[in-house]
Amino acid sequence: MITIEHLTKRYGAQVAVSDVSFTCQPGTVTGFLGPNGAGKSTTMRSLVGLATATSGTATIAGRAYQDLPNPGRQVGVLLDAGAQHAGRTGREVLTLSAMTLGVGRQRVDDVLGQVGLAGRPAGKRLGNYSLGMRQRLGLATALLGDPQVLVLDEPANGLDPEGIFWMRGLLRGFADRGGTVLLSSHLLHEVEAVADQLVVISGGRIVAQGTKSELLADTGGTLVRGPDRALLAKALETAGIGVSPGPDDALVADAEALAVGQAVAAAGVVVTELRPAGGAGLEDLFRSLTSSDSGNGQQVQEVLA
Structure with a gap:
């Protein structure tokens, strides 16, 4: 479960997020929505230990991300699909991650197949990947440790309609098996199709939250x-x-x-x-x-x- 409680993050005099609170329950997909600069990325970065909150807390299963033992085995994170070495192949990227997480090589083959990059695409260097392929590899990396929680920022960016439909099924299946998904996206129709609950942020503050049926x-x-x-x-x-x-x-x-x-x-x-x-x-x-x-x-x- 993800729990954000009274999270505030300041950068000097600028307040990026102010008193943000919400929870994401197991078995659900939470759509985290807001315009550019609303505070979505700051909130997600604070959740996964890439930013330090000025006040408040952001926890996963009751613990801060950095306090989780081998956090990649519990939380799959995709915040920037382009943050990989362009000279490595898709398989090399996943193999290095697998070694870090302590999972077997078979798991690399499993997730490559799961995201549609098995075979020749796995042997291509990332510099030759399309944006959609990099997104799929980012999802593979997030899934590699077989986590219970996914934190995804714009995972459908660059995917074609078929890929978006595939991703919807992947996330829905993950949640239906008891996983927790926090999903930020500008593709509102796709969020509406897959999310169970919605959290809307604007100007660094939560302006609405609740189940999809309640808000719509x-x-x-x-x-x-x-x-x-x-x-x-x-x-x-x-x-x-x-x-x-x-x-x-x-x-x-x-x-x-x-x-x-x-x-x-x-x-x-x-x-x-x-x-x-x-x-x-x-x-x-x-x-x-x-x-x-x-x-x-x-x-x-x-x-x-």
Whole structure:
């Protein structure tokens, strides 16, 4: 199990992450989402001992990564698929890792087959690997020690559609066998397809977390959009209808569609979209949580309540 508790990391005066807390349970895939610079990589680096937290803790099975005996046998990590010697072959990279971890040569053959690099690809030098092949090798390295936990940052980067589908099955199978997966990715549709729970970070703070079904459920209310957002909000508030930020430039009105339509019609405000809110998918949720004009994290979480 992964446990992040009140994690804060500062670089001088800059706060990279602030009071971040969440857990990843065995048997689940956790999608860790956020825009560039939100604090995802800092959190993951702190978890695997590559950064030292200013305060708070990040543990795996109740222990800091550096305190785990032979941590590569318990935690598989892929943070940068390009961090390998370009002159070595795929098999050489895995063989050296196997020697470090204390696993047998047969395990090298096993994971090469598992990630689709058996045969000729294993004998190619990494300098001749495509980005997708390097990603597969990175996953092979993460799986080499037969760990119970995977920490993966953008593992689908560079994979073709077939490769992405393959990776989805690999991660789902790992979790279904009792493993714990923390997955950071910008491929929102793929995260939505494989994740059991979601953690969204923006500006170094967690703005939403919960099971996929909870966060993507129909939240009620009516989504309304028009060319003048401020005028639209004023018309609804004048009619006594509460409003909250919605996806992109939309608003979520706390009323049925008929009441919303009557209110804006009475005010003479132009509407371009009017429909039930919620249940629109991970992409809309992500935009509403991380958009610069959607308010702070607490305000947005109230939309989900």
